[in-house]
Amino acid sequence: MRDHRVNPVDAIWLTMDRVQNLMVIECVMFLEGPIDRARLDRVVQRRLVEAYPVFSRRPVAVGRRGTRMRWRDVPDFDFADHVREVRLPAPGDAAALQAYVGGFLATPLPRDRPLWEIHLVEGLDEGSAIYVRLHHALADGIALTRVLLSLTDPAPDTDEHGADAGVARPHGVGHLVEAARRAAPEVSSALRPARVWASTRAAVRTGLSGVGVLGKLLLTRNPPSAVAGDAGAHKRAVWSDPIDLQLVKDIAKGAGATVNDVLVSALAGALERYQVERGERAVDVPTMIPVNLRPGHLPLPRELGNRFALVLLLLPSGLAGAVERLEETKRRMDRIKRSPEPVITFAMIQGIGRLGRRLSRLLVTFFAGKASGVTTNVPGPREPRYLAGTRITSLLGWVPGSGDQTLGTCIFTYDGTVRIGFKTDTAVIPDPDHVLAAFHAEIAELTQALEAAGRR
Incomplete structure (x- = not known):
């Protein structure tokens, strides 16, 4: 052996x-x-x-x-x-x-x-x-x-x-991939003054932005809410029926946003509604989003392994109103895309892996405690696929949470449809079907609001 x-x-x-x-x-x-x-x-x-x-x-x-x-x-x-x-x-x-x-x-x-x-x-x-x-x-x-x-x-x-x-053959399975590339400006070897000055300004901006990212990662807290608490051993999984992707695209087009903005905003709205339903004042809920750092056009290496970063997104679930939540989600997502956060968190993950088992566990638990869970939004194939001759109608997949994270969210688009799935800790979120219903209600409110705006 x-x-x-x-x-x-x-x-x-x-x-x-x-x-x-x-x-x-x-x-x-x-x-x-x-x-x-x-x-x-x-x-x-x-x-x-x-x-x-x-x-x-x-x-x-x-x-x-x-x-x-x-x-x-x-x-x-x-x-x-x-x-x-x-x-x-x-x-x-x-x-x-x-x-x-x-x-x-x-x-x-x-x-x-x-x-x-x-x-x-x-x-x-x-x-x-x-x-x-x-x-x-x-x-x-x-x-x-x-x-x-x-x-x-x-x-x-x-x-x-x-x-x-x-x-x-690569499939469209990443999002925010370009963020890492934009976050690491290239310093030209040419010594022309204009290029030197441009490179210097870029380095300063990246350095200042990096300080802000480190402050965000160290200071963000997962506030008390209906979706935060001590995780237990029992979990539940629920998911939606396939949703017409064109509906989401129409919302995105009408709002000047991306499909990802709309779906993440709907998640924020679902958590706002769930908190209010549980009799609490709604607060922003932080979630972690994985970012692919592999070249999307190249095949995977035979040895696979982990090569990803994480960004920390504060879902605007403390805001009232679906349109306002969508606007704020887009603003926050755009800011992350322009920041070096993926590069910094990737370096942190690499460093943590070399610190030994005990210290690694402590640090992973520390950073995991800053979010309610992990959210993935996977753009899958646009055409139908077949497994051993049988047509696949849709897909879902959850990555694990760490520490006391209680809410895993999966959004998967495939063949003109999108599914949303929740994996929850029942000690904290015993009724994930209520979160799912709130997600649908948020999509409906966004549709109605944009239709009304169009009529006006």
């Missing part, structure tokens, strides 16, 4: 599993009908296990104190051990699937085998589903989304012809 080095950043996530928050990325693929198990096995073997070696390795602790982590090859690895089939009892509706997924959100992945598993879920009233669990130590959520999309094809029979068209 061979051992392989664990990247220091990946090692952070290997040691961060806790009862209240596991470092597991949870994904759900909704399928139009049943799936051919033999075809799926061939696709998984070829495009997952053979393409990325970490899926056939398990983590082991080495050294006298067992503080160093290594990946160890599993010589008798059989990926069939990682695939389970289940049939839900009638009526097999969305609530039944949500309950099934929720039953695993607090279940650790076994450490005596590679850190992933696939559930084939049949018995649904509409089609079937694939539920995938992947440990964060394998790779960041953005990379693993690309890995899962590499299992899919643009046509139902592509995989049967032996073509692996989906493996290396």
Whole structure:
């Protein structure tokens, strides 16, 4: 058996599993009908296990104190051990699937085998589903989304012809990618006075902005609210039906905003409404947003690993009025895009990974305590995709929270639709379906407000 080095950043996530928050990325693929198990096995073997070696390795602790982590090859690895089939009892509706997924959100992945598993879920009233669990130590959520999309094809029979068209082709799975590039101005080697002066001004602006970012990261607090508290072990997952993406685009166009602005604003509005419903005065709620730092046009490396940054967004859920929340969301998002925050947080993550297990845990917990949870907004493929010949109707995926974070939000656009999903800690947010209903109400209010403005 061979051992392989664990990247220091990946090692952070290997040691961060806790009862209240596991470092597991949870994904759900909704399928139009049943799936051919033999075809799926061939696709998984070829495009997952053979393409990325970490899926056939398990983590082991080495050294006298067992503080160093290594990946160890599993010589008798059989990926069939990682695939389970289940049939839900009638009526097999969305609530039944949500309950099934929720039953695993607090279940650790076994450490005596590679850190992933696939559930084939049949018995649904509409089609079937694939539920995938992947440990964060394998790779960041953005990379693993690309890995899962590499299992899919643009046509139902592509995989049967032996073509692996989906493996290396990049998919649109990042957002705010350009922020990191803009945040690190290039200093020209030319010595022309104009260029030297421009570079100097850019460096000063970046330095001042960096001081502001560090102050934000150190001083931001997660205020007391209906979505903050001590996390427990039990979680729930709920999600919406597919929403017409054109509706969101129309709102964005009418408001001079982006689709991402509208969806994040709707999240802020949902949390404002939920706080008021719980009898509290609504306050702004901080959330963390992952930022992809990999070149989107290049294939993923075979060793995968984590290469991402985080930005801290204060959702304007303390404001009253959907239009006002959208305007403020756009302003705050634009400010983050122009800042060096992704570069700074990426450097911090790299540094934390080299400080040892105990100190890393303390620092990750410290920074995790500044947000209610993590929000991902993933622009998926614009055209339908097929998994082992079966059409995918929509997708969802949650990255893990840390410390006492209580609210994970996933927004996934795909084939002209968007789904919103919430993963909540039931000790703090026992009724995530209320947050989901509030999200829909916010979208409706934005639509009505912009229609009224158009008539005027």
